[in-house]
Each structure stands twice: as structure tokens, then as C-alpha cells.
Amino acid sequence: MQLRHTDALLVIDMQLDFLPGGALAVADGDAILPGINALAARFDHVVLTQDWHPLNHISFASTHGLHPFTDTVEAPYGTQVLWPDHCIQGTRGADLHPDLSLPHAELILRKGFRQNVDSYSAFTENDQRTPTGLAGYLRERGLTRLFFTGVAYDFCVGFSALAAARLGFESIVIEDLSRAVGLPGTLDSTNERFTAEGVERARAHSFGVEL
Numbered sequence: 001m002q003l004r005h006t007d008a009l010l011v012i013d014m015q016l017d018f019l020p021g022g023a024l025a026v027a028d029g030d031a032i033l034p035g036i037n038a039l040a041a042r043f044d045h046v047v048l049t050q051d052w053h054p055l056n057h058i059s060f061a062s063t064h065g066l067h068p069f070t071d072t073v074e075a076p077y078g079t080q081v082l083w084p085d086h087c088i089q090g091t092r093g094a095d096l097h098p099d100l101s102l103p104h105a106e107l108i109l110r111k112g113f114r115q116n117v118d119s120y121s122a123f124t125e126n127d128q129r130t131p132t133g134l135a136g137y138l139r140e141r142g143l144t145r146l147f148f149t150g151v152a153y154d155f156c157v158g159f160s161a162l163a164a165a166r167l168g169f170e171s172i173v174i175e176d177l178s179r180a181v182g183l184p185g186t187l188d189s190t191n192e193r194f195t196a197e198g199v200e201r202a203r204a205h206s207f208g209v210e211l
Contacts, residue, residue: 001206008045008143010122011036012150012157012178014100015050017086017093019151024086026151029179030097036149036177037101038209045143046102047134049122049156051087052094052110059118060085069183077127080118081183089113109134120159123167135167145170147202149177154186161199172200176211 014036016022019029040046053059058075061068061082068084087094096108111119111132119125123134138146146169148161157178164171173194180187194201204211 001202003042003207004145005044006143007043007145007147008047008138009040009043009147009149010160011040011046011048011100011102011105012122012148012160013049013051013087013152014097014150015087015093016095016097018051019097022086023084023093026179026181029151030099032149032177032179033097033099035204035209035211037099039149039174039177039204039207040102040105042207042209043147045141046105047122047138048096048100048102048105048108049150049160050094050096050108050110051119051156052089052113053087054089054113054115056115057085057088057112057118058116059083059112075117075126077117077125080126087112107137120156121163122156122160123163135169138169146172148173151179153178153180154183154190155181158190158193162193162197165198170200171198172202174204175201176203 017024018026056063068082071082072079117125117127146164148157150157161171161173
């Protein structure tokens with residue numbers, strides 16, 4: 001695949017809490033670090049995201065006295081899956097993984113910092129109304145084709161790629177440089193939505209990156 005000067009690589013939530021040993025670890029998530037580093041070296045423009053939650057965030061099962069993964073609550077914006085406490089502002093678990101080597105990254109966007117709304121997408125909070133400002137940043141810089149890597153494929157990566165497509169960006173997920181949480185039905189649902197909403201899928205070897 002030929003890269004363009006209007007392309008950007010988005011590296012989603014490669015934080016310690018989301019990788020093996022973390023509070024909300026995505027299985028095998030650390031295995032994609034070398035591939036992301038190699039792919040990012042081919043891009044002129046790289047953007048990183050960080051989940052950045054306050055204590056007692058609405059998405060934490062502990063906030064509601066309920067169980068993570070299996071329990072949900074009804075929020076004003078719909079059903080909220082409950083997670084273990086993770087990526088709390090200023091904690092080690094919220095840090096980007098030290099093996100993520102992207103010195104030329106131009107922006108680190110923090111999301112999920114509002115107490116009462118979660119934010120899977122890098123573009124909008126889960127209420128689908130509150131923007132993060134990323135779309136405006138990318139448009140102002142003339143970046144129109146977006147490639148997505150990171151975790152988790154079926155949540156923050158997927159929601160970000162779908163939001164990008166809805167906002168008029170060309171949206172491509174690098175499948176083998178992402179990993180999924182894999183709750184019941186989430187992987188199939190994500191792939192079905194990608195097909196329905198025009199999100200393309202590619203693999204690292206398309207860019208000359210061998211895993």
C-alpha cells in the first residue's frame with residue numbers, strides 16, 4: 001500500500017493497564033508493540049490516544065458496587081459495560097507502554113476524562129454528541145486517510161474507526177496490529193459494522209512490515 005502525505009496512523013490506548021499484567025489486560029496486546037513501532041516509522045503523521053479516567057468513573061464496576069464484564073448500567077447515553085478500575089489519571093496503569101517507541105508522534109489525545117460519560121472513540125464520547133476535538137485537528141492539518149492500530153479491536157479501536165468513517169475520513173484498521181477484548185459477540189459485531197459502514201481492513205505486510 002502506497003502511503004500519502006495526507007495519511008495518519010492512530011495508535012489507540014497502548015497503555016499499561018490494557019496490556020498483559022494490567023488491570024484490564026487485552027490478551028497478547030504487548031505482542032503488537034514491535035509491529036506498531038515498525039509501521040509508525042513509515043508514517044509522517046502519528047497520533048496516540050490515552051484513556052484518562054478520574055476516580056469513580058461511570059465505567060468502573062466498583063463505582064456501582066457491581067461486577068466487571070458481566071454487569072451493565074443504564075446511562076443517559078445508553079447501556080454502559082462495566083470494567084475493572086483502569087487508566088486512572090496520574091497512575092502507572094495509565095502510562096503508555098515504555099516499549100512503544102514513537103518519538104515523532106505529533107499528538108497525544110486523552111479521552112474518558114469526564115466523570116459521567118465513557119469514551120471508546122477517539123472522536124466522540126459515548127453520548128455521540130461530545131466531540132474530543134480530534135476531527136477538527138485532523139481536518140485543519142489536511143489529514144484525510146486514517147489507519148488504526150492498538151487496543152481493543154472490538155471497543156476503542158473499532159469505535160474510533162467507525163466514527164472516523166461517519167465523519168468522512170477514509171478509515172482503515174490494521175487487523176494484525178490490534179487485539180480484541182472478545183466479550184460474547186463483540187468481535188463479530190465489530191466486523192459486521194466495519195463492512196456495513198465502509199471501514200476497510202488491512203494487514204501489516206501490506207506496508208512491508210513482517211510480524
